[in-house]
Amino acid sequence: MAAYRPGVLIGNWNEEAYLEEDRIRDFMRKKERGELLTQKINKLQDKLLKKIHLSVSKDGFVHFGDTVILLNPPNKSPVENYPGACGSLTLAVDLDEISIYSVESLQVPCGVSAVKSVDPTGRNTFCILSVGGDAVGEPIRFGQNFGLGTTGGLSDQMLYLASDHKSFMRSAKKSYLQQVFLTDERSYLTCWKAVFLDPQLRLEYEGFPVPANSEIIITHCHTNRSLAVPRNFWTRSYFGKEYEVVCHTYLDSHKAEEDKNYWKIVTGDPGDEDGTMIERPNPHPAGIRRNEFHEET
Template identity: 50%
Template sequence: MAQNLYGPGVRMGNWNEDVFLEEERMKDFLEKREKGELLIQRNRRVKKNLLRPMELSVSEDGFVHFGDKVILVNPDHPSGEEAGMFLEGDLCLCMSPDEVRTQLLDDMEIPCGVSAVQTIVPTGRNTFTILRDHRSSDAEGQVLRYGQSFCLGIAAGLECKTLYLSSEHRTLLKSSKKSWLQEVTLTDEVSHLNCWQATFLDPQMRLEHEGFPVKANEKVIIYHRHTNRALAAHRHLFLRTYFGKEVEVAAHTHLDSHRVEKPKNHWMLVTGNPRDKSATMLDLPKPSAENTRAVEQAMGIST
């Protein structure tokens, strides 16, 4: 009669250990897949949240209001004194979460970085809401005026909590990654560091326009209230982000020889297209009258 001669003291071969280890890996894989903890599942959730399509607010009177959803666009301009690579086209201010932390956790890092990317399609990572200063009594729907304090909020994370565009003075331990200038980040803390103001583009007409409504889809200068530094897009300084190669955004006023802000400090608060909810006002074709006038000027015909 056959008997089982093996007991606990019998050693297993390496081949048997490999089988048991493979079974443990498979159990661990299936358990993580059921809980949604796999790396590919985390990446899909994060990208689905950040790249979800958004609808911008439509300005009926041509001005920007508190509560409006807009995108911040740095208009296309030729390179100046920058050497080397230079990103052309309209650049949009976007949220740029840390790549490693995003893969490990479902929630957004605090503070979260920002960058500028070559797109004007409204998504979850570039659609900001014009919010009132927490110290003011401005109501939602009121017109934003030049020199008036406001905040820029964006919904982030799976819980869609609000993060605020913030900045503070540069230190030895805290500055922008490439230019070493004043850093701009997104934070969930409500403070005076979240306050910004829109300034009229022409410096000779700023006093006359102080207190006037801010027009939508036109160039303005956005200054940080606490440090008096202008928001800037550095098209020649590239960053590696979770979504690929993008350019740095910092808070620094770049002035030319006439003490006028350079195009890297120019921004547009772009609203939605009333004809197409998924498009922006930048997608509208130019009026035929402007095209005709340009052709006539090129041909030397005076009108």
């Protein structure tokens, strides 16, 4: 009788061989369909980091249909206990809301966050949308309603920036202030308006075109609270720290909004196809000749 050797097949070897063949066939089938986990991760990364070209403003104003990034400029005063949170931040889709198992579509409602990256990519670019039938290419004006939609870098379905009154069941995760999120349904909850930075000149500039790359206030029409980045509430992701975005109006002792509420609608650099106007901002809106505004109106 032959002695036992490691090469001798014992037990349910035939069944195990068939199971191994099934696993190989299943692997090859998923690979052909692009359903492997590594393929989904690469697909997600490609969409997140996909370079987006911003619209170029020839007249210095923001227009319906423009592809832009929303930038919260550097804080003028350091955030207490958070010295690294004083630089520029851009509005972006919250990665915590994305599942690598379903990268083709985002689950709604989906959260947003503020990130340190100022390069226009699939996750931090938005399109200016009309809510009143205004034609693409027309400038948006102070006090006029508009929408903000994702550019398609993450999903074939456009999602819209929205907010609603906070409640016991609905509020921001960290600060418990009014939540900002993305939804797939357009309604009055997805309407925003640009407000002139200086409270004393707001009535005077009502109805004038909104300058690109200049500091403004973006206010939610339904709740009348302004888009803000408190900067002292953050989470850690694969891309570093990401800061909570809320709808809350921060007022100083003079009843003027603080820099937590300041935003720039950033457009592309006409001299550089892949560049932005972050490094080449327009003058403050108050510095633009008022005759130009009157000519536009």
